[in-house]
Amino acid sequence: MTIGQSAAxxxxxxxxxxxxxxxxxxxxxDHLALEGPALPIMHAMQExxxxxxxxxxxxxxxxxxxxRAEVHGTMTFYHDFRHEPAGKHVVKVCxxxxxxxxxGHATSAKISEALNCGYGDTRPDGQVTxxxxxxxxLCACAPSAMVDGRLMGRLDDEAIEEIAAEVxx
Amino acid sequence: xxxxxYVPGDAGAVALGADKxxxxxxxxxxxxxxxxxxxxxxxxxxxxxxxxxEVVTPFGRRVGYGPVKPSDVETLLDGGMLDGQGGPLSLGNxxxxxxxxxxxxxxxKRVGLTDPVSLxxxxxxxxxxxxxxxxxxGGPSTVEEVFQSGLRGRxxxxxxxxxxxxxxxxxxxxxxxxxxxADEGDSGTFADRMIMEGDPFxxxxxxxxxxxxxxxxxxxVYCRSExxxxxxxxxxxxLAARKAGYLGSRVAGSDYDFDMEIRQGAGAYVCGEETxxxxxxEGRRGLVRAxxxxxxxxxxxxxxxxxxxxxxxxxVPFILAEGAKAYADVGFGRSRGTMPIQLAGNVKYGGLxxxxxxxxxxxxxxxxxxxxxxxxxxxxxxxGGPLGAYFPTGLFDTPFDYEEFAKRDGLIGHGGxxxxxxxxxxxxxxxxxxxxxxxxxxxxxxxxxxxxxxxVETLDKVIAGVDxxxxxxxxxxxxxxxKLGSLCALGGFTPYPVMSALTxxxxxxxxxxxxxxAAE
Numbered sequence: 001m002t003i004g005q006s007a008a009x010x011x012x013x014x015x016x017x018x019x020x021x022x023x024x025x026x027x028x029x030d031h032l033a034l035e036g037p038a039l040p041i042m043h044a045m046q047e048x049x050x051x052x053x054x055x056x057x058x059x060x061x062x063x064x065x066x067x068r069a070e071v072h073g074t075m076t077f078y079h080d081f082r083h084e085p086a087g088k089h090v091v092k093v094c095x096x097x098x099x100x101x102x103x104g105h106a107t108s109a110k111i112s113e114a115l116n117c118g119y120g121d122t123r124p125d126g127q128v129t130x131x132x133x134x135x136x137x138l139c140a141c142a143p144s145a146m147v148d149g150r151l152m153g154r155l156d157d158e159a160i161e162e163i164a165a166e167v168x169x
Numbered sequence: 170x171x172x173x174x175y176v177p178g179d180a181g182a183v184a185l186g187a188d189k190x191x192x193x194x195x196x197x198x199x200x201x202x203x204x205x206x207x208x209x210x211x212x213x214x215x216x217x218x219x220x221x222x223e224v225v226t227p228f229g230r231r232v233g234y235g236p237v238k239p240s241d242v243e244t245l246l247d248g249g250m251l252d253g254q255g256g257p258l259s260l261g262n263x264x265x266x267x268x269x270x271x272x273x274x275x276x277x278k279r280v281g282l283t284d285p286v287s288l289x290x291x292x293x294x295x296x297x298x299x300x301x302x303x304x305x306x307g308g309p310s311t312v313e314e315v316f317q318s319g320l321r322g323r324x325x326x327x328x329x330x331x332x333x334x335x336x337x338x339x340x341x342x343x344x345x346x347x348x349x350x351a352d353e354g355d356s357g358t359f360a361d362r363m364i365m366e367g368d369p370f371x372x373x374x375x376x377x378x379x380x381x382x383x384x385x386x387x388x389x390v391y392c393r394s395e396x397x398x399x400x401x402x403x404x405x406x407x408l409a410a411r412k413a414g415y416l417g418s419r420v421a422g423s424d425y426d427f428d429m430e431i432r433q434g435a436g437a438y439v440c441g442e443e444t445x446x447x448x449x450x451e452g453r454r455g456l457v458r459a460x461x462x463x464x465x466x467x468x469x470x471x472x473x474x475x476x477x478x479x480x481x482x483x484x485v486p487f488i489l490a491e492g493a494k495a496y497a498d499v500g501f502g503r504s505r506g507t508m509p510i511q512l513a514g515n516v517k518y519g520g521l522x523x524x525x526x527x528x529x530x531x532x533x534x535x536x537x538x539x540x541x542x543x544x545x546x547x548x549x550x551x552x553g554g555p556l557g558a559y560f561p562t563g564l565f566d567t568p569f570d571y572e573e574f575a576k577r578d579g580l581i582g583h584g585g586x587x588x589x590x591x592x593x594x595x596x597x598x599x600x601x602x603x604x605x606x607x608x609x610x611x612x613x614x615x616x617x618x619x620x621x622x623x624x625v626e627t628l629d630k631v632i633a634g635v636d637x638x639x640x641x642x643x644x645x646x647x648x649x650x651x652k653l654g655s656l657c658a659l660g661g662f663t664p665y666p667v668m669s670a671l672t673x674x675x676x677x678x679x680x681x682x683x684x685x686x687a688a689e
Contacts (some may be wrong), residue, residue, distance in 0.1 A: 002341070027406065035470065036432075036450050036451045036452040036470075037449075037452060037592070038434075038452025038453070039432070039433070039434075039435060039449065039452055040432070043394075043433055055411030064452070070453070073453075073454050074452065074453055074454050075613075076432075077437065077454035077455060078435035078436055078437050079435070079436035079437060080394050080434075080435035081435060084408035094356075096356030096357075096555065097356040097357060097555060097587050097598070097601070097604075098356045098357040098513040098585075098587045099356070099392075100514075100516075100598075101513075101514030101515040101587050101588060101593065101600070102515050102542075103515075103591075104516055110454075122542040133395065133436075133466055134354065134356065134438060134555075134605065134608075134609070135354060135356045135358075135395065136184075136395050137180060137181075137353065137358070137359040137362040137395065137396060138180065138181050138184045138359070139217035139356060139358065139359055139511065139513030139514065139519070139585065139587065140181060140217075140349070140355045140359070140511070140512065140513050140516070140519030140520050140521075141181055141184055141185055141216050141219070141519070142513065142514060143225070144184055146395075149397065151180055151183050151184035151398075152184055153181065153185050154184075154185065158386045
């Protein structure tokens with residue numbers, strides 16, 4: 001088996017579909033048999049479109065018999081759900097305690113500098129979105145990051161250069 | 170039988186290059202015309218040796234090599250690796266490495282040993298014996314067996330699992346649920362991840378036993394989205410178990426029905442709190458619920474629900490298969506059985522160390538962990554995640570036990586130990602604890618929502634040297650309010666890292682000389 005490859009979601013940028021209400025409705029319909037379908041629907045939307053479009057909110061509300069406010073509240077509560085498409089590459093750098101203990105402060109600053117992008121930002125050229133993340137569970141090989149779904153541990157200068165090179169592509 | 174080599178598919182090993190190593194082996198085998206199966210096993214938990222590749226020799230010996238880089242592959246094969254020949258990377262029998270040999274692996278006994286998503290492997294190594302015994306015992310006796318084992322919630326709260334199960338079992342027959350809390354958000358912890366990636370069937374078996382015991386027919390694993398490998402492994406294992414009749418109607422030929430689904434979180438730390446998790450599963454914002462009602466009475470969709478951590482549920486098959494006594498025979502005080510301890514951060518030998526309760530913090534950090542990887546002196550360790558206390562080396566005689574840690578104003582939480590060397594600035598760590606709480610607060614209760622933000626502002630003033638004593642008094646007051654007034658452990662426990670940093674490292678906050686630990 002190859003857990004490694006199959007789990008690396010979001011790696012291939014540009015594979016996202018363009019939002020259409022019809023496709024949105026279809027995704028919702030696929031999940032209506034589930035108990036508590038709201039989060040699975042939003043994950044599926046993000047998987048398909050790269051973000052959860054604002055136009056999807058009334059459709060979800062309608063299908064689940066909820067108010068738009070409730071759906072909006074749910075969508076905005078969770079850090080994962082994007083309100084707009086991310087950059088071509090997504091770099092998530094762990095900033096939690098175990099990574100800090102292993103020199104993560106310096107590493108996270110260097111990555112920001114190497115990518116010329118602040119945390120929580122998408123670079124104006126749309127090439128990269130840089131995000132802080134609180135723990136990837138790689139605490140015994142810290143500091144760590146997730147680059148386009150690919151995990152990296154024990155980040156050093158060489159690894160940072162590798163990330164920067166990938167983002168340039 | 171095709172020869173096998175093992176290249177871990179564990180996310181930790183993958184982060185250190187295991188996928189590339191697996192590919193290098195596959196390419197090399199193809200070039201050499203060798204028919205060898207590459208199994209992506211779980212990790213043995215010794216991350217300084219990852220990627221740790223193991224070979225089964227023609228004589229059935231299992232020999233390890235590590236850490237292996239893709240460029241080592243040809244050299245290893247030329248050096249007779251497939252026959253277990255030595256070389257600079259040879260580790261011999263990995264189970265004889267002291268870090269591994271000293272453990273008591275109850276819950277992690279198969280992790281790293283087997284193909285995680287092979288039901289045949291699981292059965293060959295004692296899998297589903299626990300369920301078989303539970304079916305023979307029936308529901309009520311199964312609940313009692315778990316109660317007798319002394320198992321306590323491994324998520325952090327340490328509540329007796331058997332009592333939760335009894336409570337749900339005692340509710341009238343209706344739709345009941347088993348929910349597995351796999352929202353392992355604490356920094357410094359990865360035991361749940363390693364179980365889900367390394368032995369997913371064990372969690373499935375544990376949940377199935379729980380369902381049979383309390384009369385629940387449906388289970389959910391709520392796994393954090395930061396663990397894509399764990400979600401993938403769980404989904405594969407659920408499919409395989411269902412196909413083989415271990416999930417679905419009439420589980421394993423019994424009269425019990427049980428099925429389960431894996432659900433993905435969405436990056437909210439607070440959803441590791443059980444009631445917030447239930448809200449999230451139901452499709453709402455992860456706002457904490459006031460208790461009572463307890464989830465055991467009104468849990469998921471208002472139905473009686475057992476909600477347990479991954480390790481709690483994954484401990485159950487051992488308890489049923491080997492008997493409650495075998496589990497309860499090891500441990501310390503009221504903490505029975507074993508705890509998978511996770512050594513993380515700035516530690517030389519980091520990884521997963523499962524051992525009976527009672528081992529001291531100092532043994533874990535200095536003897537097992539080998540101190541820091543930077544070679545500098547240990548300054549502090551944070552035990553139990555972002556809501557756990559910072560302990561100085563002066564408290565290294567503390568036995569790993571729920572009550573002993575509580576006596577010293579700490580908690581063992583989910584068993585993560587993050588080691589910091591003497592470059593750590595504890596005032597900044599205290600500030601980080603408040604900042605983390607502010608970012609992750611669900612916002613429902615005021616002490617947590619406002620207190621954490623005020624905490625950040627006030628600690629910023631302390632760090633800047635503004636009105637230090639007066640602001641530290643405000644910090645202490647805020648902590649007091651948060652601890653007593655918050656609805657859940659996020660706001661309620663954030664004071665632990667803050668106050669422990671202030672108590673044990675006052676000089677980092679500009680407060681005179683360090684307090685004498687010996688005086689306690």
